Amino acid sequence: MDLQSYTEDLARRARTASRLLAVVASERKNRWLSRSAQALEDRTAAIVEANAHDLAAATEAGLTAASIDRLRLTPPRIHAMAEGLREMVRLPDPVGQVLESSVRPNGLKISKVGVPLGVIFFIYESRPNVTVDAAGLCVKSGNAIILRGGKEAMHSNTVLHKILQECLRAEELPVDAVQLVTTTDRAAVGHLLRLPQYIDLAIPRGGEGLIRRVAEEARMPVLKHYMGNCHVYVDRAANLDMAERIIINAKCQRPGVCNAAESLLIHGDVAATFLPRAAQALRAQGVEMRGCAASRTIVPDMKPASEEDFAAEYLDLILSVKVVRDLDEAMAHIARYGSQHTDCIVTDDPSAAARFTATVDSAAVMVNASTRFNDGFELGLGAEIGISTDKFHARGPCGLKELCSYKFIVLGDGQVRA
Amino acid sequence: MDLQSYTEDLARRARTASRLLAVVASERKNRWLSRSAQALEDRTAAIVEANAHDLAAATEAGLTAASIDRLRLTPPRIHAMAEGLREMVRLPDPVGQVLESSVRPNGLKISKVGVPLGVIFFIYESRPNVTVDAAGLCVKSGNAIILRGGKEAMHSNTVLHKILQECLRAEELPVDAVQLVTTTDRAAVGHLLRLPQYIDLAIPRGGEGLIRRVAEEARMPVLKHYMGNCHVYVDRAANLDMAERIIINAKCQRPGVCNAAESLLIHGDVAATFLPRAAQALRAQGVEMRGCAASRTIVPDMKPASEEDFAAEYLDLILSVKVVRDLDEAMAHIARYGSQHTDCIVTDDPSAAARFTATVDSAAVMVNASTRFNDGFELGLGAEIGISTDKFHARGPCGLKELCSYKFIVLGDGQVRA
Numbered sequence: 001m002d003l004q005s006y007t008e009d010l011a012r013r014a015r016t017a018s019r020l021l022a023v024v025a026s027e028r029k030n031r032w033l034s035r036s037a038q039a040l041e042d043r044t045a046a047i048v049e050a051n052a053h054d055l056a057a058a059t060e061a062g063l064t065a066a067s068i069d070r071l072r073l074t075p076p077r078i079h080a081m082a083e084g085l086r087e088m089v090r091l092p093d094p095v096g097q098v099l100e101s102s103v104r105p106n107g108l109k110i111s112k113v114g115v116p117l118g119v120i121f122f123i124y125e126s127r128p129n130v131t132v133d134a135a136g137l138c139v140k141s142g143n144a145i146i147l148r149g150g151k152e153a154m155h156s157n158t159v160l161h162k163i164l165q166e167c168l169r170a171e172e173l174p175v176d177a178v179q180l181v182t183t184t185d186r187a188a189v190g191h192l193l194r195l196p197q198y199i200d201l202a203i204p205r206g207g208e209g210l211i212r213r214v215a216e217e218a219r220m221p222v223l224k225h226y227m228g229n230c231h232v233y234v235d236r237a238a239n240l241d242m243a244e245r246i247i248i249n250a251k252c253q254r255p256g257v258c259n260a261a262e263s264l265l266i267h268g269d270v271a272a273t274f275l276p277r278a279a280q281a282l283r284a285q286g287v288e289m290r291g292c293a294a295s296r297t298i299v300p301d302m303k304p305a306s307e308e309d310f311a312a313e314y315l316d317l318i319l320s321v322k323v324v325r326d327l328d329e330a331m332a333h334i335a336r337y338g339s340q341h342t343d344c345i346v347t348d349d350p351s352a353a354a355r356f357t358a359t360v361d362s363a364a365v366m367v368n369a370s371t372r373f374n375d376g377f378e379l380g381l382g383a384e385i386g387i388s389t390d391k392f393h394a395r396g397p398c399g400l401k402e403l404c405s406y407k408f409i410v411l412g413d414g415q416v417r418a
Numbered sequence: 419m420d421l422q423s424y425t426e427d428l429a430r431r432a433r434t435a436s437r438l439l440a441v442v443a444s445e446r447k448n449r450w451l452s453r454s455a456q457a458l459e460d461r462t463a464a465i466v467e468a469n470a471h472d473l474a475a476a477t478e479a480g481l482t483a484a485s486i487d488r489l490r491l492t493p494p495r496i497h498a499m500a501e502g503l504r505e506m507v508r509l510p511d512p513v514g515q516v517l518e519s520s521v522r523p524n525g526l527k528i529s530k531v532g533v534p535l536g537v538i539f540f541i542y543e544s545r546p547n548v549t550v551d552a553a554g555l556c557v558k559s560g561n562a563i564i565l566r567g568g569k570e571a572m573h574s575n576t577v578l579h580k581i582l583q584e585c586l587r588a589e590e591l592p593v594d595a596v597q598l599v600t601t602t603d604r605a606a607v608g609h610l611l612r613l614p615q616y617i618d619l620a621i622p623r624g625g626e627g628l629i630r631r632v633a634e635e636a637r638m639p640v641l642k643h644y645m646g647n648c649h650v651y652v653d654r655a656a657n658l659d660m661a662e663r664i665i666i667n668a669k670c671q672r673p674g675v676c677n678a679a680e681s682l683l684i685h686g687d688v689a690a691t692f693l694p695r696a697a698q699a700l701r702a703q704g705v706e707m708r709g710c711a712a713s714r715t716i717v718p719d720m721k722p723a724s725e726e727d728f729a730a731e732y733l734d735l736i737l738s739v740k741v742v743r744d745l746d747e748a749m750a751h752i753a754r755y756g757s758q759h760t761d762c763i764v765t766d767d768p769s770a771a772a773r774f775t776a777t778v779d780s781a782a783v784m785v786n787a788s789t790r791f792n793d794g795f796e797l798g799l800g801a802e803i804g805i806s807t808d809k810f811h812a813r814g815p816c817g818l819k820e821l822c823s824y825k826f827i828v829l830g831d832g833q834v835r836a
Contacts (some may be wrong), residue, residue, distance in 0.1 A: 006572070019753065021778070022777075023776050023777055025608070043541065054777075096776075102798050104796070104798055106798075108787055108791060108796075110797050110798060115779065115809075117809055117810070118809065124586065166634070182693075186719060200809060200810070217760060221639070221808075221810040234826055239832070242831075245834055246832065248834075249834030249835060250671065250834075253834070253835050301477065307788045335437065353829075357827045358441050358514070359440075359441055360674055361437070361440065361533065361536075361825070362825060362830060363825055363826065364825065364826040364827075365825060365826070365827050365828070366828045366830065367827075367828065367829045367830060368829070368830045368831055368832055368833075369526055369740040369828050369829070369830025369834075370833065370834045370835055371831070372834070372835040373526060373830075373833065373835060374828075376824070378522070378526075378835070379522075379528050379826055379828070380520050380522055380528060389428045390639075391533075391535055391536065391618060391823035392535070392618070392619065392639040392810070392811045392812040392823065393810045395823050395824055396825070396826055405809035405810065405813050406813055407782065407783060407794070407813065407814070408781065408782040408783070408797055408814055409779060409782075409783050409785075410782060410783070410784045410785065410787050410791055410792075410797070411771075411785045411786070412784065412785060412787025412791075413660075413785045413786055414657070414663060414786055414787070415658040415786075415787045415791065416663055416664060416666075416667035416787075416788045416790070417667060417786065417788055417790040417791060417796070418669050
């Protein structure tokens, strides 16, 4: 079968499965999640063995130690995947959920009810545990999923996919609800992205290059997850102990993720007090600081920050620093250089906090809390399939509900329009 | 100024205005709506005069009488536009609305709050009253709008836009919040569609050709409003008097709109009883029926229906007719030929109604009510900027709320992640 026929067939089968899955009761989807969790644990040895093939190939190909570690599946990691599915059992099913309802003057009963989007095409790199997470989220929300993992994880993904499909079959659910693209030919992705008649949403998860390529080629909507250039602004009225704790956590707790802070803004009135102690604490954590001219008069041994520094998502132990005149300059800086991802103000002044939260147009705006809290679990959404940097459809962490659309159900007793 | 500089400048100014408008209090936006309503009425003579230029050109260009009527602005129509704006004053402001809120175990207070999308590019044909409706909806929802009307309405749109901008200035709101593309060069649309950095959403409103062209060229999301091939299914358990009333209303009350019925499906058990009386009633309204073989054994003088007929959106007094074995065949037919717009079941059987509403994946699913009720006003959303045939972001009628996104506001007292 050629690539075009292969991908069309795959996508068409996903569409058919999605129609069946859309009307399956929550209990059956939950039974599948529980059964899959158990099956993953029962088959730990087989998973570890398949994963060993990927690890051997990765070592041979000279992947970095960090990449190889991300690829590795161990019994505790397999247990964690299973637990992730068990957590999903406990989350409310968004399908059929009544989002709004009203009775019109003419007696029509209107309800707006959650429905699955349909078919999700999920393109991701490396970590094989994402295979299980994504399939779990999609099936629980009534969507069929087409998985396209990295070729470096193909053996691992193949065995995980096989287990998930066996459990679909055992629960008499459509097996095509979870499909894996088994060719490593990159052209398969291009073919699938041109099938909006079968695929409702593409979700690329990986580096910026992958996301841009998918966004450009896709003929269906794309849930984009671009960079996070996140700011912590220390206001004149900040509690400076708290500010220090927050910037240390936001920058250092996990510097390689999108909700880590990349830039520190400090009100001029507190810069001379705060900056020396912050610099000391940050350096103790190995952070390199790059500052504006004003900040370098206070901490002279800081490197100068360029325009590029203020725009950068370092994903590393580097931090740009700027002293600002006031709240307005801080917000203007964030509007100019920020990425509308996550921004924080540290202040004890309620009016400054209110202006900041109303004005800063980011997916998450924090007052006196670390930027690291912009995350599906931390915000109470449960597991997430990604963090959207778009404003359309879903913004910020995307969980079960964000994998759904809605329809209007209108109940009448013979009403017609005048 | 060349076209590229002109469009970039326009879009950049819209972005700036949108940032200012996003934080304007509801009362000020409402004052602008009221002032604009009054100004439109006060300037009725000037509007009618400008409109006369468009009407003269349209007559000279040989436009159809229907097109010329759509273009015409009369004092009652101007009053209706003003009343439309006054209605919007009464609608709740979606900006700042708390959509969800929770307190996390660590004490973080999370709220999900409505925010404007930003800048809307609205491309529409003919009817100049849409200029005022769209501007009103966008400003009320905190969005800047770039209006691109048809060249046949340019004089009318120019004076309407001028009035709206004067009122923005009088209320000290950013005048660039409502801009009109003043060139009739079609290339301007193409330029604007390639500016996702300034424009958040494109809304084409017009024929299918316009929508497809915009969807293909746009580099930002597009709110699409494709065809409606709407069905009325008369179940075995239908009240046949009600069924007749509903199909007559759905087909004939306004045949040229997207929520008019295009296809009648009838359960085999009631076809022999229902079809003759329905045919008589429909023909009395001037409806041409095109039927399947089974229906033509009951009403022999019906034209035969082709595959194209079952897929057609006639927008005219024509109706395709099919006798189905049962509810499942009706739903399979709708899944195959329908457009996921609006579909109706007429039945007194609650379990048939429940299966139909759960299974039929359309923006609006009606039980015992005319398809014509799929409309922003009728469903209680207030004025609408369009009816989305997408599942992403918004589905069905799009009002103020659908012109908004949201952000998470997180209030802490120094929380950091462990």
